[in-house]
Amino acid sequence: HLDTRYIDRKKTLLFGPFAGFSPKFLKTGSNLDLINSVKTNNILTMLAAGVKELGLTKYLIQQVLLSNEKRMEELREFIPNAKSEDWDIVVAGQRVQVIKDTEAGGKGTLQFGTEVVSSADGSVAALLGASPGASTAVHVMLEVLEKCFPQHMKKWESKIKEMIPSYGLSLVENPALFNEIHASTAQTLDLSKKELVYR
Numbered sequence: 001h002l003d004t005r006y007i008d009r010k011k012t013l014l015f016g017p018f019a020g021f022s023p024k025f026l027k028t029g030s031n032l033d034l035i036n037s038v039k040t041n042n043i044l045t046m047l048a049a050g051v052k053e054l055g056l057t058k059y060l061i062q063q064v065l066l067s068n069e070k071r072m073e074e075l076r077e078f079i080p081n082a083k084s085e086d087w088d089i090v091v092a093g094q095r096v097q098v099i100k101d102t103e104a105g106g107k108g109t110l111q112f113g114t115e116v117v118s119s120a121d122g123s124v125a126a127l128l129g130a131s132p133g134a135s136t137a138v139h140v141m142l143e144v145l146e147k148c149f150p151q152h153m154k155k156w157e158s159k160i161k162e163m164i165p166s167y168g169l170s171l172v173e174n175p176a177l178f179n180e181i182h183a184s185t186a187q188t189l190d191l192s193k194k195e196l197v198y199r
Contacts, residue, residue: 001015001016002014002015002078003015007090014090014092015074015075015078015079015087016071016092017092018063018066018071019059019060019063019064020063020064020091020094021060021064022094023035024094025037025096027091027093027094044107044108045099045100045101045107045108046099046108047108048106048107048108049099049108049109049110050108051108052108052109052110053110068084068089069084071089072084072087075087096128097110097111098110098111098115098128099111111128114127114128114136114140115127115128116128116140116143116144116147118144118147118148122147122148122149122150123148125144125147125148127140127144138164142160142164142167145160165177165180165181166178166181
């Protein structure tokens, strides 16, 4: 996709993303991160994921091997007169793919969403998987609170419901509450009914 961003206070047009590969789990991590993550209790899960996802593996390898000119050809489908000298390749970000055994997917299932993982005592939590956007950020934060501070949730419930009136309720089963929240949101964002587009 095409996207505008400000990078170093300069408005920039981005195109992509193209898939890449790094053995590091963080951009500033170690080249041994991937190797060190392989243990006797997860090697079968990782191998199973590789076998089950051969199509995805082939696609990722093709993406990594793309030449700059091939990338420019893809860009020219959107901007026909794009010149190679006007564009640079930038590493935008990276994520570690979550692989786990699940009842539904079996051994070595790739997780494409986000998942909150926390220690048994709730002293540390991490968000793994896809980059969360505004649509998932609140849900993720509530999950962190519930996993790490279960002893406080009863005390915090009234404040959470003040901020999120639908907390703990299904909007599908409460259409009146949905309409109330929808109207309140539209008023707060100064959206008229003509501006709202339902998809």
